[in-house]
Amino acid sequence: MSGFIEGLPKVELHLHIEGTLEPELVFALARRNDVKLAYADQAALKAAYQFSDLQSFLDIYYQGSRVLLNEQDFFDMTWAYLTRAHAEQVRHTEIFFDPQAHTARGVPFAVVISGIHRALEQARQEWGMTSRLIMSFLRHLSEQDAFDTLKDAMPFKDKITGVGLDSSEQGNPPAKFGRVYAACQELGFRLVAHAGEEGPPENIRDALDVLSVERIDHGVAAIRDPELMARLAAEHVPLTQCPLSNLRLRVVDKMSDHPLLRLLQAGVKVTINSDDPAYFGGYMNANYQAVQQGLGASDQQLLVITLNAVNACWLSPEEKARLS
Ligand code: ADE
Numbered sequence: 001m002s003g004f005i006e007g008l009p010k011v012e013l014h015l016h017i018e019g020t021l022e023p024e025l026v027f028a029l030a031r032r033n034d035v036k037l038a039y040a041d042q043a044a045l046k047a048a049y050q051f052s053d054l055q056s057f058l059d060i061y062y063q064g065s066r067v068l069l070n071e072q073d074f075f076d077m078t079w080a081y082l083t084r085a086h087a088e089q090v091r092h093t094e095i096f097f098d099p100q101a102h103t104a105r106g107v108p109f110a111v112v113i114s115g116i117h118r119a120l121e122q123a124r125q126e127w128g129m130t131s132r133l134i135m136s137f138l139r140h141l142s143e144q145d146a147f148d149t150l151k152d153a154m155p156f157k158d159k160i161t162g163v164g165l166d167s168s169e170q171g172n173p174p175a176k177f178g179r180v181y182a183a184c185q186e187l188g189f190r191l192v193a194h195a196g197e198e199g200p201p202e203n204i205r206d207a208l209d210v211l212s213v214e215r216i217d218h219g220v221a222a223i224r225d226p227e228l229m230a231r232l233a234a235e236h237v238p239l240t241q242c243p244l245s246n247l248r249l250r251v252v253d254k255m256s257d258h259p260l261l262r263l264l265q266a267g268v269k270v271t272i273n274s275d276d277p278a279y280f281g282g283y284m285n286a287n288y289q290a291v292q293q294g295l296g297a298s299d300q301q302l303l304v305i306t307l308n309a310v311n312a313c314w315l316s317p318e319e320k321a322r323l324s
């Protein structure tokens with residue numbers, strides 16, 4: 001690992017907290033909560049992390065989330081992530097959580113957000129590490145389910161900065177959630193959405209035009225559409241890209257095919273993030289290393305990409321000034 005990457009202060013903008021559950025913690029929580037798992041041990045679970053596409057990953061990711069039942073479980077998961085991120089010089093992190101993955105199993109919204117928030121607060125107090133929370137709607141579920149979730153979130157609105165859209169992109173285009181996003185905008189939430197991960201460039205356009213998002217999560221498909229690339233550059237739309245995720249979910253065949261540097265060279269505000277690090281083989285430093293080694297990015301380019309994340313994050317100008 002290069003000393004430059006290790007020492008670089010970083011900002012993470014695309015991280016699913018449920019995607020940070022390491023096999024060890026999955027099994028520890030399963031024991032604590034008496035949850036039966038489909039895998040005999042950690043090695044068997046890890047062996048199942050051979051993904052053919054996004055859906056094959058999501059099936060295992062939602063299975064893993066079943067071990068989360070109590071406030072302390074959500075705290076422990078979040079604290080484990082924050083500890084790793086802190087060790088990798090992440091100074092600020094904007095975290096997705098999937099409330100529907102838990103409320104559908106009977107875990108109250110309050111339990112989910114209280115455990116996550118308590119860990120975020122502890123990291124702020126102990127290390128000065130800042131964070132924001134992004135409530136993500138599961139796009140394979142209905143519009144009504146998203147509206148119900150928005151209602152559940154209302155008592156905790158002060159703890160949630162933005163909303164996002166994740167899960168299966170194929171067959172669930174942005175327009176399905178046009179009315180949900182309009183309501184979220186009206187309520188003052190910041191807006192982002194996964195688009196162009198497995199789906200076409202059209203989904204990136206619709207996320208911008210129909211959902212009015214300010215950042216695109218992934219946006220890999222933009223490389224196939226020069227006009228869209230030019231628009232993203234001209235409108236300074238940040239892309240929160242996740243190289244190791246895209247490799248493990250076969251969005252790209254090999255790291256050298258990843259479009260991140262080509263997008264950067266076209267003037268697009270790309271950033272590097274870890275997505276679901278427990279499943280994809282690494283946290284922030286490993287993703288930076290993949291861009292350095294797989295794409296040949298220079299230290300100067302990695303610095304520009306990091307400054308893109310500082311610019312794109314939701315801290316106040318005063319808080320940003322304190323990041324370095
Ligand atoms: N949920 C967790 N990780 C995801 C990803 N990479 N794409 C869509 N939904 C997700």
Ligand code: ZN
Pocket residue numbers: 014016166194217275
């Ligand atoms: Zn994601």
